[in-house]
Amino acid sequence: MPLRVTFLGTAGAIPTTERNPSAIHVAREGEELLFDAGEGTQRQMMRFGTGFSLSHLFVTHLHGDHVLGIPGLLQTMDFNDRTDPLTIVTPRGTRSRLKRLVTALENRPSFPVEYIEVGDGDVPLRAEEYEVRAFETDHETTSVGYALVEDDRKGRFDRERAEELGVPVGPKFSQLHEGESVELEDGTVIEPEQVVGEPRPGRSIVYTGDTRPTVATIEVADEPDLLIHDATFADDRADRAATTAHSTARAAGEIAARADAKRLALVHLSSRYAGYTDDHLGEAREAFDGEVWMPADGKSIEIPYPDS
Ligand SMILES: [Zn+2]
Numbered sequence: 001m002p003l004r005v006t007f008l009g010t011a012g013a014i015p016t017t018e019r020n021p022s023a024i025h026v027a028r029e030g031e032e033l034l035f036d037a038g039e040g041t042q043r044q045m046m047r048f049g050t051g052f053s054l055s056h057l058f059v060t061h062l063h064g065d066h067v068l069g070i071p072g073l074l075q076t077m078d079f080n081d082r083t084d085p086l087t088i089v090t091p092r093g094t095r096s097r098l099k100r101l102v103t104a105l106e107n108r109p110s111f112p113v114e115y116i117e118v119g120d121g122d123v124p125l126r127a128e129e130y131e132v133r134a135f136e137t138d139h140e141t142t143s144v145g146y147a148l149v150e151d152d153r154k155g156r157f158d159r160e161r162a163e164e165l166g167v168p169v170g171p172k173f174s175q176l177h178e179g180e181s182v183e184l185e186d187g188t189v190i191e192p193e194q195v196v197g198e199p200r201p202g203r204s205i206v207y208t209g210d211t212r213p214t215v216a217t218i219e220v221a222d223e224p225d226l227l228i229h230d231a232t233f234a235d236d237r238a239d240r241a242a243t244t245a246h247s248t249a250r251a252a253g254e255i256a257a258r259a260d261a262k263r264l265a266l267v268h269l270s271s272r273y274a275g276y277t278d279d280h281l282g283e284a285r286e287a288f289d290g291e292v293w294m295p296a297d298g299k300s301i302e303i304p305y306p307d308s
């Protein structure tokens with residue numbers, strides 16, 4: 001079951017020629033989710049081939065660099081005769097302003113758009129095998145982050161052991177794997193625990209949006225496979241990070257270490273650095289042993305299962 005993350009926009013508040021404002025696309029087996037949609041996000045989706053079949057758009061907060069791409073994106077979806085509904089998830093208290101942004105223009109979407117407001121601990125999307133959780137962040141305005149957390153998967157089925165126990169190859173195998181006990185012809189009952197291993201963890205992705213470092217980011221998911229964290233500034237502007245409610249790359253690294261994350265993607269690079277990322281990377285790596293990147297726009301990664 002592939003889980004792919006594409007960084008569509010990795011710039012801070014002001015875009016650069018190399019980096020678009022914030023947007024992250026997540027594709028999971030035919031389902032597409034978008035997290036933030038800064039100006040020009042739809043062109044990034046075209047450039048990097050993510051497709052437009054989103055079911056949900058998750059907004060972290062109403063700063064322009066996270067939402068100005070929404071009206072254009074919805075207009076294009078409308079021109080493309082979209083009929084499927086779109087759910088836009090936004091922090092509590094921001095629905096009416098976001099809706100005004102979308103409906104202020106002449107081209108209003110003719111497909112259904114539903115708005116959901118969320119706060120810390122809410123689960124705006126519960127899908128068959130995963131959920132998206134909202135968590136509290138600490139920015140200059142009402143804001144949340146989001147975590148996509150997959151359910152545990154079934155344990156491995158020990159085919160050899162099942163055959164040893166005399167289970168005939170066929171439907172009884174899948175019954176056992178589904179957690180049902182089965183009775184053999186001689187009356188022996190085989191319990192699933194005898195042939196099925198421990199449940200295996202799913203994958204998880206945490207995206208902070210703009211924030212100071214917070215404990216909620218550490219607690220929202222257990223050992224996230226990917227943490228995508230605000231890293232607007234390097235150590236040289238740590239004071240700016242504090243006063244503007246952003247994070248340094250080092251602070252993002254410290255959060256990744258405390259969260260036992262496996263990988264850290266640093267995003268929201270301030271235009272002041274003119275694309276220079278060595279300091280960010282070096283400082284984050286001093287704080288965090290796992291994999292660290294400062295992805296360029298268009299970077300796409302496939303998240304493996306923790307046990308693979
Ligand atoms: Zn921002």
Ligand SMILES: [Zn+2]
Pocket residue numbers: 061063139210
């Ligand atoms: Zn912001």
